[in-house]
Amino acid sequence: MNWGEFFAMNGYALYVWGSYGMALLIFIIEIILVRHRKKLAVQQLRLLRDAGKEE
Amino acid sequence: MAINWFKYAAPSSFYGLIGKMIPWFAWSSGILFIIGLYIGFFVAPTDVQQGEAYRIMFIHVPTSILSMFVYLVMAGYAAMGLIFNTRLSSMMASALAPTGALLAFLSLWTGALWGKPMWGAWWVWDARLTSELVLLFLYLGFIALQAAIDDPRRADRASALLAIVGSVNVPIIYFSVKWWNTLHQGSTVKFSGTSMHVAMQQAMYTMLLACWLYVIAVSLIRVRSIILERERNTQWVTDLPEVTK
Numbered sequence: 001m002n003w004g005e006f007f008a009m010n011g012y013a014l015y016v017w018g019s020y021g022m023a024l025l026i027f028i029i030e031i032i033l034v035r036h037r038k039k040l041a042v043q044q045l046r047l048l049r050d051a052g053k054e055e
Numbered sequence: 056m057a058i059n060w061f062k063y064a065a066p067s068s069f070y071g072l073i074g075k076m077i078p079w080f081a082w083s084s085g086i087l088f089i090i091g092l093y094i095g096f097f098v099a100p101t102d103v104q105q106g107e108a109y110r111i112m113f114i115h116v117p118t119s120i121l122s123m124f125v126y127l128v129m130a131g132y133a134a135m136g137l138i139f140n141t142r143l144s145s146m147m148a149s150a151l152a153p154t155g156a157l158l159a160f161l162s163l164w165t166g167a168l169w170g171k172p173m174w175g176a177w178w179v180w181d182a183r184l185t186s187e188l189v190l191l192f193l194y195l196g197f198i199a200l201q202a203a204i205d206d207p208r209r210a211d212r213a214s215a216l217l218a219i220v221g222s223v224n225v226p227i228i229y230f231s232v233k234w235w236n237t238l239h240q241g242s243t244v245k246f247s248g249t250s251m252h253v254a255m256q257q258a259m260y261t262m263l264l265a266c267w268l269y270v271i272a273v274s275l276i277r278v279r280s281i282i283l284e285r286e287r288n289t290q291w292v293t294d295l296p297e298v299t300k
Binding site: 006009010011012014015016018019020022023026027030031034035037038040041042044045046048049 | 096101106107108110111114115118153154157160161164165168169171172269273276277279280283284287292293295297298299
């Protein structure tokens with residue numbers, strides 16, 4: 001089996017890769033979002049702490 | 056030996072514990088995804104009836120099973136938060152909801168891409184498909200309701216009620232293929248065994264485990280942010296090394 005044949009999925013390429021592609025996309029976006037949210041939460045806590053110091 | 060069972064019910068100790076656990080879940084999930092995809096695409100034989108299209112199963116079945124399972128876990132945490140008034144349980148429920156919604160979406164998406172070549176339609180108002188769509192709406196309703204109420208503890212209680220009532224939908228999805236005459240095929244994997252080829256089973260269970268560990272990893276990262284956001288006025292949060300540095 002060569003790679004061209006493999007990616008063609010015997011005519012079902014759109015359906016098979018459309019499924020796995022969407023899953024990969026969703027997982028990557030979700031990972032970026034949860035990590036970004038964590039970063040924002042920590043940043044906000046630092047801002048709160050600095051604001052408290054100035055008072 | 057006395058074990059303090061409630062130690063990790065406190066957000067402060069739970070936050071530290073899961074911080075150490077997340078990398079393990081994440082890495083084992085990644086490794087299992089690679090193994091599962093390898094078996095699924097290179098070891099498992101072509102299906103006699105469905106050709107190569109059946110390989111969608113290895114992502115469709117795990118996301119579908121987990122979309123239902125995660126809902127029950129979420130409703131369980133929400134109920135615990137409602138009954139015992141434990142903040143952390145409600146935070147876990149909120150952390151699971153977005154991932155559950157994405158799983159339900161992926162189940163429908165991969166199902167549509169499998170349905171088109173096999174049934175000739177992206178979508179049919181079949182009992183299985185419709186009840187899974189209702190599951191997606193329940194997740195979205197849970198998230199929206201929580202976002203609509205400003206006081207987090209009141210939001211927890213209101214959304215917990217929605218989650219508990221909505222859990223009636225999970226057995227409906229599960230048994231829909233038995234109760235009604237639907238286009239969606241019955242379960243290939245039953246509690247009594249399966250008729251699937253060994254390599255297909257291995258690929259599917261590996262992918263299921265990989266997805267499960269992925270769900271645990273992302274929801275634990277999310278719950279850590281929720282803990283920080285909700286506990287921002289407490290001393291232990293202000294004293295965290297990542298905040299003080």
